[in-house]
Amino acid sequence: MTAMTTMDWQRDDDGIVTLSIDVPGRSMNVMTERFLEDLANAVTRITDDDRIKGAIITSGKDAFMAGADLHGLVNSYARNTDVQALYGQCRAVQQTLRRLETCGKPVAAAINGTALGGGLEVCLACHYRVAVNAPGIVLGFPEVQVGLMPGGGGTQRLPRLIGIEAALKMITQGTNVSASEALDSGFVDELAEPGGAVDAARRWLLDNASAQQPWDRKDYKIPGGAGLMSPAAVQTFTVGTALLQQTTNHNYPAPIAIMAAVYEGTVLPIDTALDIETKYFVSLLQDPVSRNMMRTLFINKNAADKLVRRPPEPPVRTVSKLGLLGAGMMGAGIAWVSARAGMDVILIDTSSDKAEAGKDYSRKLAKKAVGRGRLAEEEAKELLARIKTGTNFALLDGCDLVIEAVFEDRDIKADVTRRAESEIPTSAIFASNTSTLPITGLARASQRPEQFIGIHFFSPVDKMPLVEIIVGEETSDVAIAGALDYVRQIRKTPIVVNDSRGFYTSRVFSVYTREGMTMLAEGINPALIENVARHAGMPVGPLAVTDEVSLELSYHVGRQTRKDLGDAWKETPADEVVRRFVEEFDRRGKRFGKGFYEYPGDRPKYLWPGLREHFPLAREQPQPDEVRTRLLYCQALESVRCMDENVVTHPADADIGSVFGWGFPPWTGGTISYIETVGLETFVAEADRLATAYGERFAVPVSLRSRAASGAGWYTTDDVDSTPDAASRSTA
């Protein structure tokens, strides 16, 4: 037998073995192939060696263990892995854990830190679980968040311990619980103080150990009942399946696979049940949605969070003092997230009242955070003290970074740029939070255009995870690196894009809303447009979101664009819809109390009945799939154009930007992954058909057509593994 490299083996005089998991080269224990091999060998040794009376499984790291190695799993789909082989690998994990719980000797888990996914599954296969109850230590099954499900017995052992309803809630929602919550719920047997888990486990082994799992007892019954003659189970599965459809809109295969595995498995003997779980797990590994979610939501998002696009030079710089020009909604939000990250913030506006009003936003959020126990009273006080307000640009002295969030007007922006630059150090970076005006043009007002950059936040700033960094023609690596370092400080996810009208996110998003309005103009039932958009996974329908952004704003942006483009501008049916709503109907959006929808206030909004009159329904209504295809394809095609024009340089940025920026459906993995999910050839053929039927906006870019011809997608298997930092290679 080869020596174990992922765990430490110690046997004491009482015959108790302590297995301490410590996967080398990883900041967090994950289930590498080597670990699984070591665990299998350890189980054999525990079983066979008569001197061993019992075992403790714990971790040599702070956390107990995260789950599978997603970098290994993400390629199962791409590689077209043989089902039999995949099943064999997955089954081996199940068998090891099953051998552990039937080895005839008591095994206790000493859960010294966070145990997630596969890590928690190891614990559930032990006969006793002691967990350290301390802040920050959580237990849970996060697999569903990356399109997967537990594959090491979690869907079978957890309901057998705590009942079907409670288990489903944890596994389908991917919510974590604390050790004491786990004790209450019944899948942890004892709590320990930090450092005391192993001793407590040893006491149990010496005093009253049992080497049999409850489900291996003859008279065992699932708590709360199982199977369809149990009214409670019937209710749980019937309502649970409906609620699951409400949230997933049939786009996500994992939640229903979890539900089905629990349903089918809980009426079977454990061995058969585990096999059912394995088969559902394998089916998910072969689904592009889990590939998409692992790749974009986890692997590439982690890489972006760790600044994969950052130029290697200059070295990391920390913003300790941030200047904010404009204390409106955006400035106020940026002030809050920056102060929360420990920065001193100078919030400047044209009057001290306006500046203070901007700080009020932080006061409100601080109060809320204190109320929810997320922030200590004292910390809140210090945080608010870090935000200074005023009207005098001299306050900006010593700022490492200044972000302007003033009115979208070139002259005003130029003015504040000049005034700020005369106060700040020459090394400081100046950023604009514009969402519409090209950065290169704005940089002309700067003395140091190489230190001028776009940092585009999304509203509301405290909730939206994405920041779009816009590189102007003269922007230097120093500014890019500095802006990215700042984004990391405030713990948001950056993408880096090149200058263009609407940059990347606003440009593609507007294509979505315009397609919705075009359909309305064609006489497509507005309820169908809105419902299908949400069913496709968009957070809000195109008409509703246009109301939210306001038709008035669309109207003004449209006029500005028309002015800027001159003869190159072409009016579209969407422009006409916007114009009629503003000029003819005076329905300017939600803020004005009316738009595509009526907003009665006391009950949910509903579509304006006048739509029927002004946009009469076409006799032939499209199939829902046609509406869905149009809404998703137009965004994907515009993203390809952004890549062709070098606005976006990496498919991962296009994907992350679309999902986290404007809520392109996460199941797709993003606009580019969506094309790969559909399949390049199918996508091109379908887009060609749409272009003939609906117009040039669906025309297939040359680059895409040649990719389809050669079969080369944007991502390669290697590309996925783009993060060198081992610490990110975990979870689930």
Add this chain to the structure above:
Amino acid sequence: MPDAYIFDHVRSPRGRGRSNGALHPVTPVDLMSQVLTALRSRGELDTSRLDDVVLGCVSPVGEQGACIARTAVLNAGYAENVPGKQLNRFCASGLEAVNTAAAQIMAGQSDLAIGGGIECMSRVPMGSDSGAMHADPSVAYKTYFVPQGIGADLIASKYGFSRQDVDAYAVESQRRAAEAWDNGWFDQSVIGITDHIGMTLLSKDEHMRPGTTLDDLAALKAAFEVPGQQAGFDAVALQKYPEVERINHVHTGGNSSGIVDGAAAMLIGSKEAGQALGLAPRARIVGFSSIGTDPTIMLTGPTPSAEKVLQRCGMTSADIDLFELNEAFASVVLLFMQRLGIDHDRINVNGGAIAMGHPLGATGTMILGTVLDELERRGLGTALVNLCVGGGMGTATIIERVAR
């Protein structure tokens, strides 16, 4: 092909389907046995001549389990050579039982048979038999399962029936049922149900609320709004019907069928069998059809099942004198009337399940009997009987009176 004829039919009154219902103390097998006994004694029937007893039952578990048809045959003291079988086509089971018995006769494989049905909803509540259709996650997911009431509200939303429309229909159902009872139009076919010492427990439908007004009904709460909104069913329905902006919940306990206990049986046979036993045929079973439709909206089967059976029989809706469509929910009947262009005075002329209740397994037999009695009373010729069915089905039967 031999023809199948209806010789006689009997039903119990419908008892409120709760613990305070008059039939609650009666076991399902006893209730069914009393109906079978009545059918035997009315025609002085030599039961040994029966080739089969086919009974519909929707929750065939517990007291209604283990083939209630054979159990009731034995308990009613029918000849030992009479077999029994139970079937389940949800709400149309009672009609399907008659159709199945008729089919045996038409196929020449039986001469005399009983079709009927039983459901004691106060004792074996709806859903007691559970089922994969709604509770197996894979199945419910694949088929976009929602409860029937959501389907009924979806019909109203999609086809534009308002709360006022469905309530008005319900008021008329109550009025018609009361009128029919008051004039004794049900008397010849409804038997009193007795207890162990022969005292009558119930002789008239117990669920009716004669004199119900629109205002009474308007006060009732929409029954499916909470499950629709809180259990996710509205969302599921809209995923299947995205052209509908939102579900308008219009159905209440007052415009939906009542939950009741009841049983019914109908004697069917070939002309020769009738002649041999001295039974006069009352109507010929012209034809019948069942059909599957979308399971989510679930209750739109009646129109296609009617069209299918009409076509099969070479008829059109103009050839039908009276229609009977089970009043599962008001919107189901309103849609059927709209689709086939039927005036209210040709359908459910003596009220229906909204007033009198819907004992799931028995209703099909009951309404077939009711419309036969009414054809005779009015001196009319043909009727089409129809029910919407769970899981997205419809079952319809056409009968034609035989001149005596």
